[in-house]
Amino acid sequence: MAKILLIAEHDGTTLNPSTAKTVACAAEIEGAEIDVVVLADSAAQVAAEAATLDSIARVLTIENAANKHPLAAVLAPQIVALAGAYSHVFGPSTTFGKDLMPRVAALLGVNQISDIMSVEGSHTFKRPIYAGSAVVTMEAPSDLPVVATVRTASYRAIACSNAAPVESVASSAELPSHTRFIELQAGSSDRPDLQTAAKVVAGGRALGSDESFGLIYALAEKLGAGVGASRAAVDAGYVPNEMQVGQTGKIIAPDLYIAIGISGAIQHLTGIKDAGTIVAINKDEEAPIFEVADIGLVGDLFSIVPELTEAL
Amino acid sequence: MKKILVGLKRVVDYNVRVRVKSDGSGIETDGVKMSINPFDEIALEEALRIKEKGAADEVIVVSIGSADAQQQLRTGLAMGADRAILIETDVSVDTLSCARALLEIVNREDPFLVILGKQAIDDDNIQTGQMLATLWDRPQASFASQLDIDGDILHVVREIDIGLEKIEVDLPAVATADLRLNEPRYVKLPDIMKAKKKPLDTLPFSDLAIEPGPEIKHVLFEPPSERERGIMVDDVQGLVAALKDKGLV
Numbered sequence: 001m002a003k004i005l006l007i008a009e010h011d012g013t014t015l016n017p018s019t020a021k022t023v024a025c026a027a028e029i030e031g032a033e034i035d036v037v038v039l040a041d042s043a044a045q046v047a048a049e050a051a052t053l054d055s056i057a058r059v060l061t062i063e064n065a066a067n068k069h070p071l072a073a074v075l076a077p078q079i080v081a082l083a084g085a086y087s088h089v090f091g092p093s094t095t096f097g098k099d100l101m102p103r104v105a106a107l108l109g110v111n112q113i114s115d116i117m118s119v120e121g122s123h124t125f126k127r128p129i130y131a132g133s134a135v136v137t138m139e140a141p142s143d144l145p146v147v148a149t150v151r152t153a154s155y156r157a158i159a160c161s162n163a164a165p166v167e168s169v170a171s172s173a174e175l176p177s178h179t180r181f182i183e184l185q186a187g188s189s190d191r192p193d194l195q196t197a198a199k200v201v202a203g204g205r206a207l208g209s210d211e212s213f214g215l216i217y218a219l220a221e222k223l224g225a226g227v228g229a230s231r232a233a234v235d236a237g238y239v240p241n242e243m244q245v246g247q248t249g250k251i252i253a254p255d256l257y258i259a260i261g262i263s264g265a266i267q268h269l270t271g272i273k274d275a276g277t278i279v280a281i282n283k284d285e286e287a288p289i290f291e292v293a294d295i296g297l298v299g300d301l302f303s304i305v306p307e308l309t310e311a312l
Numbered sequence: 313m314k315k316i317l318v319g320l321k322r323v324v325d326y327n328v329r330v331r332v333k334s335d336g337s338g339i340e341t342d343g344v345k346m347s348i349n350p351f352d353e354i355a356l357e358e359a360l361r362i363k364e365k366g367a368a369d370e371v372i373v374v375s376i377g378s379a380d381a382q383q384q385l386r387t388g389l390a391m392g393a394d395r396a397i398l399i400e401t402d403v404s405v406d407t408l409s410c411a412r413a414l415l416e417i418v419n420r421e422d423p424f425l426v427i428l429g430k431q432a433i434d435d436d437n438i439q440t441g442q443m444l445a446t447l448w449d450r451p452q453a454s455f456a457s458q459l460d461i462d463g464d465i466l467h468v469v470r471e472i473d474i475g476l477e478k479i480e481v482d483l484p485a486v487a488t489a490d491l492r493l494n495e496p497r498y499v500k501l502p503d504i505m506k507a508k509k510k511p512l513d514t515l516p517f518s519d520l521a522i523e524p525g526p527e528i529k530h531v532l533f534e535p536p537s538e539r540e541r542g543i544m545v546d547d548v549q550g551l552v553a554a555l556k557d558k559g560l561v
Contacts, residue, residue, distance in 0.1 A: 011474075071479070072442065073451055095472040099454045102407075102442035111408045111525045114437045128536065129435050133330045134339060135536050139529040178485075179451040182467075182478040195473065199560075223561070231491070241457065241471045241492060248351075248431065248491060250473065256560045266329065273539060277558055279551070294542035295554045307548045312561055 002032045002122050005086040006056075007079060009096045010038065010046040012068065017196045018092035020053055020157035025150040026090050027055035027158060028119040035060055037082065037169075039075050041068035052160040059166045069181035070096055076103035077173040083108060083145055087122075093149035093251070094195075105147035113138055115151040127151070131247040132270030152195070153253040153274045187242050191217075194243060197226030199256040200275075202245055205232035206261025206283070206301060213238050215305045216260060222312050228252065230262045246271035261301045264289025281305070315370045316359040317423040319414060320388050321349040322381040323434040336532045339434075348384045351429025353391075355489040357496040358459060359427050360392045367461045368425070370394045374417050376410055378402050382512060389507035390499040396510070401517035408525025411443035416520045418448055423484065425466070430455050430488040441488035451481035457492040 004026045009016035019036070026034050034056045038047045043061035050059045060082070066074050079100075083089050089104055091097035093115045105112035118126040123140045125148065140146045194200060201223065203216040213233075220227045228245040229238065245252060247267040253274035260281045262268060269292055272278060280293035281304055290296045297304060324330055325345040333340050348356075359371045373388035375381040376399040385396035399413050418426060428441040445452035451466075453459070457476070458469035461483070470477045471490045545551045555561045 072454070073445070076446070095455060095470075098438045099442065099452070102439035103446045103452070105439070106408065106411060106443040106446035109408070109526070111406050111528050112437070112439055113528060114439065124531070130324070130330045130339065131433065131436065132536055134332045135534045137531040137534075139531050141526050141528070144526050176451070178482040180480050182480055184475065184477050186475040235491065240475065241490075242473060242475050247433070247436065256555075267326075273536070277555075277560060278539070278542075279555070281551075290544075291541055292539040294539075295551060296542065296544045297547070297551050298544070299547075304548055308551065311548055311552050 002029045002088055003086045004029065004032050004034045004088040004090055005079070005082060006034055006036045007089070007091040007097070007100065008036050008038045008046065008050050009092055009094060010040065012040060013045055015046055015049045016092070016094070016096070017157055018094045018097070018152045019050065020160070021152040021155040022090055022092045022150040023053050023055055024155040024158040025116055025119060026088070029088070029122050033057050037062065037079065039067045039078060041065055047166045051164045051166050052162050053164070054159045054162045056162060056164050059164055060169045061166060062169050062171050064171065064175070066175050070100070071179050071181060072100040072103045073179045074175050075100055076107055077175060078171045079104050080107045081171055081173040082169065086145065088146040088148070091149050093151050097149045101147055101149050108145055108147060110144050110147055113140060113146065113148040116148050117151045117154040128270065131267050132273060133266060151251060153251040187240055191220060192224065192226040194226040194228050194245070195250055195252055197254055199223050199225035200228050200252060200254040201225045201258045201260065202228035202230065202262060203233055203238070203260050204230040204262030205236060207233060207238055210238040212302070215302070219258070219305055219309045222309050225256070226254070230268050259289050259293070260305060262289055263287045264292065313369045314367070315372060315421055315423040316362060316368045317418060317421060317426045318352070318356045318359045318371060318373050318388070318393065319428040319440070320352045320356065320373050320375045320384050321429070321432045322346050322375060322377050322384045323349045323432055326350055326433060332533045332535050336534060338533055346380070346383070348387055349429050349432045351431055351433070351489050353496040354491070354493050355427040355429050356388055356391055356393060357494045358489060361494065362425070362459070362461060372397065372421060372423070374399065374414065376401065376405055376413055376517065385512055386507050387499060389510040389512070390503040391497060392503070394510065396512040398512065398514045399517050399520065400514050405517065406525040406527060407437055407439045408443060409522050410440055411447055412522045412525070413517065413520055414440070414444050415447045416522065418444070425483060426486045428486065428488050430490050441486050445486035448486065451485040453479065453481055453485060453487040455490045456487045457490050459487055459493070
C-alpha cells in the first residue's frame with residue numbers, strides 16, 4: 001500500500017493552492033494513505049486549513065522557529081526524519097518544491113521524479129521533458145521511497161470537506177545555520193494570483209514598454225484576470241520576474257488565457273498548454289501562437305486591446 | 313587559490329524543435345545542433361565576473377558526457393574559463409550520480425563556490441545543484457538572480473513564485489543561475505584560438521567509482537498531445553461574440 005507524505009506549501013498563515021493540487025495527484029495512487037506535513041514556526045492556522053483537504057488521513061505539524069521561512073536546507077532533514085514510514089514523499093512543482101525536494105531525495109539516496117503530470121501506477125508516472133516537446137513514462141524502483149514533485153497545472157485542486165486529525169510531531173533532526181532568510185520582496189498586487197486565476201491576460205515583447213503594459217492591466221482588471229508575461233517581456237524589464245509564464249517560469253492552467261503580442265515560442269507554449277481556451281492577438285498571422293489558439297485575431301494590439309476592454 | 317567550479321551540460325540547442333523517436337525509445341538527436349545549456353552559460357558568465365572583480369583566482373568548467381562535450385567545454389574556455397574537466401561517459405547518467413560525480417570533483421578541487429544552471433533545458437529536472445549541495449552538506453542558493461560575495465558570506469537574491477527572496481549563505485556553497493542573473497558575453501575569435509591551448513582534462517566516469525543512483529526507468533517517450541488550431545475572428549466584435557459563445561465573458 002502507498003503511504004504518502006505530502007509537504008504543505010504555505011506562507012505561515014494560509015495554505016498555498018499548490019498543496020490541494022498535489023493532494024489531487026497523490027489521491028490518484030490506488031489505496032493511497034496521505035499525510036500532509038506542515039513545517040512552520042506556528043502551524044495551527046495552516047494545519048486547520050490543511051485538515052479540510054479531502055482524501056488525506058492526517059495532518060502532521062512540526063513547529064520550530066527555524067521553520068518560519070521555507071529554507072530547503074532547514075526543512076529537508078526534518079522531512080527525511082519522518083520519511084522512513086512512507087513509500088512516497090510528494091511536494092508541488094513550485095519554486096518551493098523545486099528547491100526543497102531534490103534535497104530530500106539526495107538525503108534519502110534516491111533519484112527524484114520532477115513534474116508528475118499523470119499517475120500510471122504506484123511507481124509509474126508521466127512527466128514532460130524538453131519544454132513539453134515530449135512526455136516520458138518513468139518507473140521508479142518499488143523497494144525505495146519515491147520522491148517527486150507534482151506539476152500542479154495538470155491537476156484540479158481537491159475539494160475541502162474533510163476534517164482530518166492534526167497531530168504534532170517532535171523533530172530531533174539537526175538543523176544547519178549556514179542558510180539565513182533576510183527578506184521577501186513580494187510583488188504587491190491585488191490582482192488574482194497568476195497560478196490560480198481562472199482567467200489570465202498575458203503580454204509579450206510587442207508591448208514595447210512597461211507603460212504599454214498598462215493596456216494589459218486594464219483588460220485584466222475588466223475581466224478579473226491575473227496578469228502574465230512572456231520571457232521576452234520580463235527580460236526587457238516591462239514586468240517583474242514572477243509574471244513569467246513558460247518552461248522556466250510558471251506553468252498555468254486557467255480557463256481562459258489571452259496572449260497579446262506573444263509569438264508563442266515552444267518554451268512559452270509549454271506553460272499554457274493546459275489552459276481551457278487560448279485567445280491569441282498578434283499582428284503576425286504566421287506567429288506560432290495561432291497554431292494552438294482556440295480563437296485568433298490578427299491585428300494591431302494597440303488598437304485591439306483598448307477596443308476589447310471597452311467592449312467587455 | 314580561490315576556485316569557482318561551473319557545470320556545463322551539452323544539450324540540444326534551445327532553437328531546435330525536438331522529436332520523439334518513432335519507436336518511443338528516446339529523443340531524436342542525430343544531426344541535431346547541440347549547445348551549452350543556456351542556464352549553464354549564465355552560471356559561467358557569473359563566475360567570470362566574480363573572477364574579474366578579484367574575488368576568485370580560477371574558474372574551472374566541468375561537464376559529464378560523451379567526448380563530444382569537449383566542444384562545449386572549449387566554448388566555456390573561450391568565454392574565459394581557465395581550465396576544463398570532462399567526466400567522460402557514453403551512457404546517460406542519472407541525476408544523483410551526476411551530483412555524486414560533481415562532488416568528487418569538488419573534493420579534489422576544493423572550490424569556495426559552485427555555480428550550475430538552475431535547470432537543463434533537455435530533461436527539465438531542476439535537481440542537480442540542490443543534490444550536490446546536499447551531498448556536500450553545504451548551503452544551496454537556487455534560482456539566483458543576484459550573487460554578491462562578502463568575505464565568507466554569499467548574499468543571494470532568488471527568483472521565486474511570489475517575487476524575490478533575499479537570503480545569505482555561508483561559503484562554500486552551491487548557487488544555481490536563473491535567467492536574470494546576467495547576460496552572457498559573446499565569444500570572440502581570438503578567444504577561440506586561445507582556448508585551444510587551455511588545459512582540458514578527461515577523466516573516465518568509471519574511474520570515479522561512483523555508486524550509481526537507484527535507476528528510474530524511462531519506459532516510453534511519446535509526443536505530447538497537441539492542441540488543435542481553433543477559429544480566426546476578424547475583429548473585436550467577433551472575438552467578444554466567440555468568448556460569449558463559450559461562456560467565458
